[in-house]
Every structure is written in structure tokens, then in C-alpha cells.
Amino acid sequence: MKKEISAGWAGLTFLIMIMTMLVTVVMLKQSPHVPLIVGTIVAAIIAWKHGYKWIEIEGMMYKGIRLALPAIVIIMLVGLTIGAWIGGGVVATMIFYGLKIISPAWFLVTIMIICSVVSLAIGSSWSTMATIGVAGMGIGLSMGIPAAMIAGAVISGSYFGDKMSPLSDTTNLAAGLTDTNLFDHIKHMFYTTIPALIISLVVFGILGRQFASSSMNVEKIEGTLSVLQESFVISPWLLLVPVMVIVLVAKKVPAIPALIIGILLGFIAQIFVQGGAPADAVNALQEGFKLETDNEMVYELFNRGGLDSMMFTVSMTLVAMTFGGVLEYSGMLQSMMNIIVKAAKSTGSLVAATIASCITTNATCSEQYISIVVPSRMFVKVYRDRGLHSKNLSRTLEDGGTLTSVFFPWNTCGVFILATLGVSALEYAPYAILNFTVPILSIIYGYTGFSIVKLTPEEQELLKGKGEKLKEDDSMNNMPVLD
Template identity: 30%
Template sequence: MSISRQPSFLAALILMLIIFVIFFVGIGVLNYSVEFILISVTIITGFFAKHYKVSWKEILTAFVGKIKDAVPAMLILLAIGMLIGCWMISGTIPLMVYYGLEVINPAYLYLTAFLVTVCISTFTGTSWGSAGTIGVALVAVAAAIDVSLPITAGAVISGAYFGDKLSPLSDTTNMAALAAGADLYESIRNMLYTSVPAFIVACIGFYFVGMDLNAGGNVQSDTIFIMKDVLNKLFWLNPLLITPALLVFVGAIKKWDTIIVLVASSFMALFISAVFQSFTMSDLTSAAVNGFNTKMIAYFSDISMNEATLNNINVLLNRGGIYSMVSPIVVMLCAFMFASALDVSGGLNVILNSLIKKLNSVTSTILATMFTSSLLVGCTGNAVISFFLVKNMYDPCFKNNKLHMVNMSRAMESGATLLEGLFPWTISGMFMAKTLGVNTLDYCPWVFFNISCFLFAIVFAFLPKWSNFGTRYEIIEER
């Protein structure tokens, strides 16, 4: 067996620059699929490793090791996909949307837009889904009563990313915890240190910018009425439909096994659907595996609605199922393959050995993790890719500083997830701008939650100099 040799710093730096350019051009500029780009850079990194006497078998061995550690997280993703499909067909998520539309007060549109979207995104785990459904309705309300569309869009996006960052159903929340090697619920609890004060700042901000609204309390958009009416006709909405969500909430508090809780909630939702909704057993199983579809509702085509409402209803309801998580898992597998090739090539280690010498404090380590995540998501347009790259880069620094990996998860979410929709050239930025009809640079100043949460994360990075509050260590030492 050949003995591998270490690449030089210059060779390692050239490799990282090539990878950086491929990510930036391939994903950020040309909009190529993430999977294709990851496979491409894996091949390049593999040839680089081969040049330094690393065999393909060693790359596969490293890959298998990473997959073994990731299996529990993959099972959670599959369980979440099933959960969303079951919650849809039971009417649990439609009920949440209905209540959200119920509490909208046009006189306080900005604040209610934020709070309603927070609720929907937290219970659905998707920023795109909440912005593309409730968000569209809220912007339509803002246009109808002639108030600022950029501020309304900022409120919607703020609420959407609250759930995208904290919901146990969110793929980015799961991926950040997975990449960092942290427990999902521990990661979520640790992010509350920055998210709760940011939530309060956002509420205050949207309240004060909305004080001059001239909308009267009785002003209401037909969009809200139509959406509520259609949801009420499609499902038998009653308070008992919320019980599957309560089970997940109790399970999180009691720290029950995540997969068991998610599966139990899914079957509870299917039972509720069989009792309260008019679906066949075939529909129930299909919703769990393939996702819910409005075509399962026999009288769907008989309900009168305009094209815009039809699109909103389909975007909102047609989701979930085990197979809906295949794409994130494929991205994860490709990312692991690339990370394995990068690990065994030695290129990253050479650069890290130089970097670690400078990152000798908790503050510098967390700040470097945050800003590197921001840089990578700005270049690649994808938060998930940045998670796995950042993990490989800064894992030794966190271990040297005895930092618990929930700190890495929070730093990555703060630097990547929160800013993903604020770059005009990223997929999320383009989606938000196109869906809500407001330019990215116009709504950016009004995304109060994202901005304040990012700033609070910086504050908590400096806080360990004076206090351990909000920073968790693997080994608690007297400081």
C-alpha cells in the first residue's frame, strides 16, 4: 500500500480556490443543480487526493463512516416528510393556516404579518411554503389597503425564516444539527438565546413602523376571506385537529425520542383524518408516502375559486410524504462524498493547521464560523453546502476550545440560513422577490428578525469574554 504524502500549503490553497470558483459560478451564477456541482468537485478533489497517493478505497471508507453517523438524521428527515403529509390530510396544517388568517388585523398589518408567518413557518418548517402561501395573501392585503409592500414583505420573510431556523420540521434546522453533530432539540434550544431577543426586537420594530397605518379595523381583503372559505370547505376544521402538533410539542419538552414522536404524531394524524375527513385508506397511505395532493379531495374541482386562489391552495397543501425528503438526502449524500474526499486529501488539514493557530479563542472561532457560513452561502446560494464545508473547516477549533457543537449549529444558522434570502442572486433571494413581487434590495432593510438575530449572534460570540451565558461547553471549567 502506498504511503500518502501531505500536500503543500500552496497546492491546498489552489484546490480550495478552484472549489470556491466552481461553487460560485456553477451554483451562484449558472444555477446548475447542487448535486451535479458537488459530484464535480468530488471528482476534482479525488484526483487531487490520488496525486498525493490516496486511494479511492480510502475515500469510500471515510464516506461510509460519515453515512453511518448520519443515518439517524436521515431517518428523522424521512419521518418529517411523512409527518407533513399526514398533518396535511388530517387538516392539522390547514387548521393552523385558517387560524393564522383569522387573526390578521389590517390596522396592525406589519406586526400581524410577522406573527402569523412565524406560526405557519414553525408548524410547517418551510420558509418558501409560508412565504408562497400566507405571504402572498398578506402582500395582497397590503396592496389592497395601500400600505408599504417592502415592509410587508420584510415582515413575511422575517416570520418565514423564524420557522426555517427553529422548527424541528425544517430541513435546514435538521441539516445544521446534523452537520455540526449536535442533537436536534438541543440545537434548537441553544438557538433560542439569539432568536428570542431577535423576535422581541422584530415585534417592536414592526409595531412602530406600522403605527402610522391608516387602515381601519374593518378593512379586510377579499383574499383572506376567499382563502379561509376554501380551507373551510376542503376540510372539517375543528380544534381536535391540533392534537398531533401538541404531541410533537410535548415530546420536545419531555425529550422523548425524536423519531418515535414524529412517527406517533403521523399515525395520530392519520387516525384523526379517518375520523373527521372524507378520505379513503389509499389516500391516507399515499399522503404518508408520496405527500398530500388536493386531487385526493373528491369535490375539489367543484369549489369555486379564481386562478390565484387555486395556485395558493395547491402551493400550500400539495406537499409532504416520505419521498419529499429524497432530494435533501441525495444532497446530503453528495455533500458527504465531497467532504470525505476533501478529508482524506489532506488539503483542508494543511490550511486548517495554519488557521487554527490564529483561532485560539471562543470569540474568534464562533465569529469565523459565522462569517465563513455567510461567505459560502453568498457564493454557493445554498445553506446546506455551507454547513458541511464549515463543519470540516472549524471542527478542530471547536474541539480545541472545548465548545459544544450546538454553538457551531447556531453560528452556521446565523451566518447562512438567516442571510440566504437576502442575497439577490441566491435561489432563496430570487424566490422571495418573485413570489412576493418585491425586489430583494427593497425588502432587505425591513427583515428585522434576520438582521437582529445575526447581530445578537455576534453579541453572543463576544459574551464568553465576560460570561458563559448562552455558550455551552463540552467540559465546564472554572473561568
């Protein structure tokens, strides 16, 4: 007989995984795969001890993996995109003109604004980071700017657009799960996201001053430009490739076919523009592009990409989602969240509890979407019972769920960023300014009452009527069928 798993057992599972993670990643400098496997084993044993059969536990793992399958497909396509775009000279062209145009002092501000605009237009942080972000890393590193700072600016801009775009899946998910009008949801997020955007731009403006033109390593940049011209055909026409992908996604073409078109264009460019052999173009898709050069920076930037380069990320995602699946479907995660809900007495503590739940879910289930889905199920009735409008909850879910997923190296977002930008979560975390400023502002607003919207008596009556109708429908659906 199955027993409810208490929060203590659930907390023990999480504690063992985190301790194993700290030892393995921080002390031994190894990957997070093994700690996540250890966490999965512990979670499975606890579920088994509480009456779950092994076949049911396996089913939990498979359900978790199924949730990540769309992300895995995107990750693999991004590996192909990077290989094709490097081989086709697209990335080299973007970096070449970026070095010519952008001032180092304003680079961090510029790249954040560009990423914000692009992700707002296409609704995808991942697509933005895989295209504009990859080129931005190359440009910034060529200017002598630390990789962690560049990644922080790219991530901040990419997640601003992802959070605020009506085309974003997480934006639609948060609004849909809380029964909030999409554009009311987006307007309500202005209160936390716009101030955070301004704060981020100011901080990046201050950080960028140390890289002013007077301190530029002109010789290093000229050397990079020279190597790029020797190694690739540089042409502004190649910029049409990323523009095409951005336009397609902005026109609501799904990400997968849009990326496939980008891959094909890069593949064609490598053969017909760069003069590469078809076999080399295929190899760039599989193993990544290969470039022989004495310039260490160019070597690091351009010897990458390909399907093989994403297998670390794919395996990490699979392992993380098996752990998250057992926690979610055995009820362990719910047990931990119930304690948080009970502790939230005031509106401020309720908002803080919601954000804490989103962060906990990001840490334990390793998937951004689950960090919105699970807390939404937990808190929607609590907010309604306390007379709070649903857009307070939908905003808080995005403030705590969408944005904090990047801070965990084993979360699908953290592993994607490592694979795409080449910077780990521990390095870029202090510079992902927008991502940690928004949740802080959200909690402050909860305690001060600023921008917290209450339900009107009419809205409360309407919601009460909806609830009674749902109960009636449920009772009808549960009636026995007579032959």
C-alpha cells in the first residue's frame, strides 16, 4: 500500500543530492551527472520504501524524460546550427563587423539591448543565445572582456525578451495555467521587469567603462580581424542567414523548422561561399568545425559546434529529468511545497513562498517549465481565496521560475548555456543581473503592496460561479453510465 511521502524524506533526498553535487562539482571539479544519478537512486529507494512498485518508479523517470524531449531536440539542432554557421562563415562575419562597429566601452550594454530586442521579437531566449549570443561571445572576447560578463549580458537580454514576449512559451504557459489574460499578464510584469532592465543596463554601463577605447588592445583585435579574413570569406550577405531565422520565428514559424532552415543555409554557405568540400560541411554538422590557426582566441572560438558537442548536454538533461520525474510524480515535491504554503501568512510571505517554490522546483526538477507548472497548481487557489488577482500569481511564477532556471548548472537552461556560450552557471551567475534582480523586486512589492492587484467583489463572484460550475461538471462526469 502506498503511503504519502513526508517532506522530511523529500528533503533528505534533496540534501543528499546537493551534498554529492557540492563534493563532485566544487571539490573534485567533475560534471554534475553522477550526483544527479545518486539523487535519483535515493529518491527511487524512498519511493519504493513507501509502497511504490519498481515499474511505477520507472514510469516516473520516463515521464520526466518525456517532458524534456522538446528541449533535447532543440539542443541537438543548436549544435548543428553552430557547426553550420561557423563553417559557412556566418559567425565569422558577425564577429568581424561587430569588432568594426561596436565600442568596447558600450559593448555589454549594446549586446544586452540587441539580445533583448531579438528575444522580444522571437520569444525565445535559447534561439537568441544560440545565434546573437554566440557571435556576442566572440566579439566580446576579442575585445578582452571576460567571458562571464559577456554571458551575463547576453543572458539578461535574452531572458528579458523571453519573459515579456507574447510569443514566448513560458509567458503563455504562466498566463494559461492561472487563467490570466495574456496581455494583462505581460503588462503586469512591466512593474518588476522594466526596473530590473534599467538596473542591469546601468550596471553593465559601469562595468564597461574599464574596457574603454583607450585601454583596447588594438593589436590583438587587428590580429583577430586579419585571421578571420584569411580563414573565411567575409560578406554582409551572410548576415541574411541569422536575419532569416529571426524573421521566421517572429512570423510564428516553430523553432524547429526555423532552425533547420538556418542549418541548411549555413551548410550551403560553407560549400558555395566558403568553397568547402561537401564532406567537410557534413563533418562540421556532426563533429563541429575545424580550423587550424596560431591565434589562440580564434582557435577556441571556431573549433566547436556540431551534434557531438551537444551530447554532454543531452545526457545531463536526461539524467536531471529522471531525478525530477521521481520527485514530481511520487509526491515528494508536493510535500515540500505544502510546508512552504502553510508558512505563508501575509501577501508578502505568499509572494516570497511562490518564488521560493519556483526556485526549489528549478533546483530539484531541473526544468524551467516544471517550475511554472507545479507552483501554479499549488498556489492558484490560495491567491484566489486571499482575494488576489490571478495576474499577481502569473507574474510571480515568471519572476521566480522563468528567470532563476539559469542559476543551476544541472537545470536544462544551465546546461544549454554552458554548451552554447561556453560559460558555467557558477561563473556567469553574478553577472546575470536581470535574472536575480526581478525576483528580489517581486518580493519587495509583495511586502510593500506596490502593484499588488486585489480582486473586485464582482470578480470574486464570477470566480465563485466558475468554481461551482466546475464542481457540477465534475459530478456529472463521475456519474455511472447505465446500459
